[in-house]
Amino acid sequence: MTLRFGIVDGYSTGRFLVGQLRDSGAECVHVASQSDMPAYFSSSHDPSNYIADLGHDADPRRTADRLRELGVSAVLPGTESGVLLADRLGDLLGTPGNDPALSEARRSKPLMAETALAAGVRAPLGLRVDSPAQARAWCVERGVTEAVVKPVDSAGSDNVHFCGSPDEVAEATAVVLAGHNLYGARNVTALVQERVFGPEFYANTVSVDGEHKIAEMWRYTKRLGPGMSPVYDYEEPVPVGADEYRQVSAHVRGALTALGIRNGAAHTEVILTAEGPVLIETGARLGGATTPWLVEKFCGVSQTRLLTTALVDPSAFRGFDDSRVAWSEHVRNVSFINPVAGVARSDDWRTWLGSLPSCAEVVSGVAVGQTVPVTVGLTVSPGFAYLVSDRAADVERDYALLRAHEEQGLYLN
Template sequence: MVEAARAAGLATPTGRAFDTVAAATAWYAAALGGPAVVKPVDSAGTDTVRFCRDVDEVRAACAEVLAARNLYRVPNRRVLVQERLVGTEFYVNSVSRDGTHRVAEVWRYTKRPGPAGAPIYDYEEPVEPGSASAAPIRDFVLAVLDAVGVRSSAAHTEVMLTDRGPVLIETGARLGGATLPDVVAKLSGVSQTSLQVQCLVDPVGFAGFDDRAPRWSASVRNVSLINPTRVAAQAPHWCERLRDLPTAVAVAAHGVPGAALPQTVDLISAPGFRYLAAEDPAEVARDYRTVRRWERDGLYGR
């Protein structure tokens, strides 16, 4: 993926994949140095992603990755070492048919450092695909899709907007995950899933879809749930408390009263997510802060 994008003249992180700790640390010391990201070459959900500052941290992170299985329970045979990108992270959900691309959704990520050293998801907010702020991201992603050969498929592409412009994190020929398509469609008129369906059953309508038109009817946040400490027995009604928030649109979570709940260290260990929406962004921000306060005060274990 990276080689195909780089060959097309698109910006990618400096990095290489290795099958030994010694080779990875030697390359890092000679070619990179400074802040780095160490991660498996084929996993998901920030599984074993580690931010490193020096060769000792890179060595430890590479050893951890190569000794582990990935999210799909397959042993990690290689480890990826890359420069750490600094900027604002976005993802773009698109649909393509015969090389014609349409952007369904653009979202801006906000993440925070997790207790295990990996970034954990905090919240994401939509960006109008036709807006000036989305333009460099949009143009870059469409070029990436062409470069890697996505012609007739949904795609989920992650990009860091840095001081030197957009830089590719990754792209995959798939639908984006951790979303509620019906909620997205209700708030914006379309979701990647509904656009994929239109692409399959109504190609003429898909070709005429204006993916630059304004669409979001409210201020929206898709907020990841974060459990700060392991819970031995879940409280019986924490999901209902989240649904009762004034700006709550939907909650994708399933509490099991009395069951254990792990500490959130990555996307997979998050208890779920929920959408907040209102005309006034201050109301959304207020309810977001309320949820984080509840979590700190023991929301999941009361």
């Protein structure tokens, strides 16, 4: 019997999951969580990858009935926007999923932190606010000077602000409340949190019946962009044997359990402070901005591949030993940073970048004639590239060349 899976918002890395499931002999049915998904996500959707595309229906029960008729055995989110509906549909169908009572805690960052703290998993103190005055008052009452302000339910560093005073917190809160999140919803409230300091990591995991396995762990390097917003610089894998890996992995597993994640993928971000790891947030879905085949080539597995395995061959998942993951080369995933807005006049930069000795993959949606904005976050980055070599010095050299050419208008000229 052919396995069938429902995919809610099969965008971003979700499209790779669908491809791998198809190659494994399974079939997928697509569901949209909303009728007006922004083009940043929906442009990656290919209906031909699915045996059926149900689109969006405001009544989850009708969608669940359709999925039941089609013989779907599990429902998964393809990206962050699909988390709540995937939970709801799985609950209606009675298929394996995550604790429905904690569904909101897996989507709302304030509730996520509260839930983690209640379970003994360290997370930043914070407050959900609906006005700049409320945000400022919280900082003054708590004596918080270094704070982070962001939407309560977005992703990818969208509208994230680092602030150094209660007045800056109030200003940043006003900016967030005046905007919309990545999925087009208006920011009715904002999250203000104490800022914690230390190196930042993320773990891409897959869980089956509460057993959590880490497919990949990476260390972020970020820089401050315009308006004190964090801009992704690059990320590199963390060796399994490193002390950082041990500390972060234990915290991640505790967070997954606290948030009721029992089945499927999760992307968890952690800062390792001097006092120990602190949960920043967990997305109950695949990590984004990745090329699974390349990750697999150099460490033998990717989160997408491990999730595919968990779905089509659970026994193979149980046999996977995440303590034996090892990288064969020095790998760096570099986010592109455009310093000055302008119009892309040529595609020659791709050829130049691809000619660098360590460049293994270039991913970009920039087209000739398109306006390229200043990079203030992940969603307005021109793309990313993987630099790979058996010599760390080669990766560092090509990284420095890329950054130098960016300062000269690489994506515009």
